[in-house]
Amino acid sequence: MSLPYTSATAEADDLGAGRPLPHLDQDRWMRPYGPGPWRVGTAALALMLAAYLLFAALIMVAAQNTRGGALCLAVALLVIMAALRMLRVGLWVSGRGLRQTSFFSTVTVPWRKIAAVRTAQQPVKVLGLPRTVQGQALIITRKSGGSLRPQLTDHNADFLGRVEAFDVAADAIEGWAAELL
16 A cells, blocks of 8 residues: 555656655645544634634724733634644654644654554543543554554544544554554
């Protein structure tokens, strides 16, 4: 199985025979799946709240209340940053390794330090909440013996209700691992 997005080559008329397309760079960090509807919907609601806060800041500044306007502007900017960070959460791959991005932290593991990438049945959290159910998770085991926290599950904000999409994403990441381990 060839790496996703890297096996295509340009025609001889386009860029030259055998050269990869410029947008198919293996060293670029990419997420092999799109953000799911729960994640996008939550970010959209947060951005709508930020729009209301920005409008409130405008009204407050127009009413000569600069302190209240500045506070609304600061809260709106925090909400916008949180929404954008929420959209970046996930598992990213490149030719250098795996990058697990959560809301507050990012862990990057080079391919040479990864022992195995596999899908397993185990208890998983529903939408990151404390409640757990039986589901599938992509388990990334390090050569040092530990494993990363399961970021990719069939019950997270990207794949809740979309089991087929989870299977495709897990297969893509396992394909990267099979090629690069």
